[in-house]
Amino acid sequence: MLPGMDPKNMQKMMKQMGIKSEELEASKVTIELKEGGRLVVFEPSVVQIEMQGQKTFQVSGNVHVEEDAGEDDIRMVMDAAGVSREEAQNALRETGGDIAEAIIRLKGE
Template identity: 35%
Template sequence: MFGGGGGMNPRKMEQMMEQMGIDVEDVDAEEVIIRTSEYDLVFDDAEVTKMDARGQETYQVIGSPEEVESGAAGGADAAGAGASEDAGSAIPDDDVEIVATRTGVSESEAREALEEHDGDLAAAVEALE
């Protein structure tokens, strides 16, 4: 990544990344699912690292996935009428935070409004105001 840094001291690398405004943290993930139109990739006990470079978040997933039928992983409802748990996972936390901050409601109320409006921020805010 930094041209010949393969032998670089990890502490030195961490200091350089901090100076560049890059924060790195491990994510304690139990399972990672990547859904495609053809299949799902399921990583059990994957190593997940989150890198935040000035607001741009990048996730690195290390592990060996199992390829399963599309929609079969994680208890997703293939018909599309998912339980609230599945719908909640489809709403980005950033969107929930935006709606909650804008309207002054709790994050759970904001998430419910976003779910009712299929993730439409403006419609959720309008419904809560």
């Protein structure tokens, strides 16, 4: 918003210009990064803006960076716990990359 601008007037102006905005209720937003890992936004404020047929999302909140587990870590958990790659990755993600904890959880010990 612009400082000193009444929010109702701002909405009216945006509508006249063909810009639609809608606040979306979300509990978490996850962005998968091409180089691996992800950005997770907790307690986000999400606004969807539609202009000229294109939708844009504005996201703000508490950002946490999650790194993907390395190949060696995944293999170690797979071999030690006797589980699939996906199960090993999920366990490592849930334990914040703690290999020992991931194995213990998967074995149910």
